[in-house]
């Protein structure tokens with residue numbers, strides 16, 4: 001196993017030099033990164049096409065454009081965020097003033113998955129740089145062309161003792177995890193999240209875990225069915241369902257069951273064509289292992305729509321499965337593919353009970369025109385975040401911190417959330433020396449009397 005001790009040490013000493021704390025250094029680095037991404041836009045799109053058959057549209061809207069927007073937002077707000085924040089001081093502390101300083105942790109480790117291999121490696125890096133940290137990135141081994149592009153781009157932008165990219169798989173990740181990092185930011189599966197947290201515990205390293213899980217999508221009987229169908233088809237089929245916040249399964253009210261499914265089939269055809277397997281812009285499944293795993297689910301319940309696959313191209317068409325119960329294998333774990341199982345319900349309480357008997361989801365989507373129903377769902381179930389009458393879109397708001405809760409993740413990021421995640425909040429009380437209030441000291445004259 002390779003040893004990354006000297007790299008981590010060289011980053012620690014670069015961090016100790018204090019350069020990364022300087023605002024103009026951070027802004028320079030972020031602008032350099034922005035320039036490089038723009039220069040490499042075409043190469044990045046080609047890499048994403050080679051690794052996952054991502055269309056230029058998806059590569060830009062969900063990866064490159066997303067990261068550029070994050071950079072624009074953070075660059076414009078950073079000068080205000082880095083300033084110590086003055087907060088209130090209680091009367092008991094008269095004479096003093098109180099501040100919160102945002103202090104970079106030091107050297108951070110960023111481990112990324114394969115499904116949005118560019119965005120999920122770069123977005124945390126932007127937060128790390130903005131907050132004044134050094135960083136080592138470990139992109140996914142399952143998307144080698146994109147990881148290679150990231151490594152090339154970063155190497156051209158930054159010295160290795162500031163930002164470095166280490167390519168490799170599980171062993172590389174584990175070798176890195178044995179080093180004493182100051183912060184760990186991990187995006188990936190729940191199972192690996194537990195391994196990362198265990199490794200972090202050895203050094204008491206603070207961390208963020210962006211994990212996954214089964215994100216429910218509820219369509220109530222008063223929903224705008226046509227719009228719901230389009231937004232659900234898009235959220236489920238973007239990146240062929242390989243999205244951590246894709247609607248994993250559908251809870252469909254029995255009164256609108258058949259009508260909604262017809263609308264859904266129409267929406268799928270409108271967005272991805274009547275033969276998605278022949279659509280050159282439909283994303284493939286990342287690996288044979290995942291293709292086999294997903295194909296085995298096609299035997300669950302009844303195929304209502306779709307169900308065709310192409311093993312050679314690792315493609316699975318958007319598929320809707322009905323007559324599904326919680327006992328089916330497809331309901332055991334996150335699906336992470338373009339297969340949508342449907343559970344029918346009559347009362348909302350069945351839905352809320354069903355969801356709450358399973359781990360807290362990363363996202364939840366409720367389609368209903370009734371505000372009381374919307375609020376009931378939001379307030380009864382614990383989940384990372386989500387949308388009312390939409391899917392996935394909350395992820396793209398720089399004003400909404402994104403993350404899970406418990407088994408779907410710990411911590412959050414995006415926009416100011418990214419800056420805060422990579423900053424320790426240091427509380428400082430600045431006390432006056434012009435006078436000294438005696439009451440806190442023992443044995444003061446006229447103080448507390450002995451009983």
Ligand code: NAD
Pocket residue numbers: 111112113114115116120138139140141168169170173174187188189190192193195210211212213243244245334336362404409
């Ligand atoms: P993964 O957990 O298998 O791998 C993620 C990273 O961890 C990779 O870089 C990999 O090399 C490394 N890794 C794998 N096994 C390891 C081990 N035993 N020890 C140390 N490192 C290890 O996840 P994946 O398959 O790449 O991605 C899919 C998962 O990620 C899904 O569960 C999805 O929900 C989740 N995800 C979450 C978010 C989010 O923002 N919450 C975003 C995308 C994906």
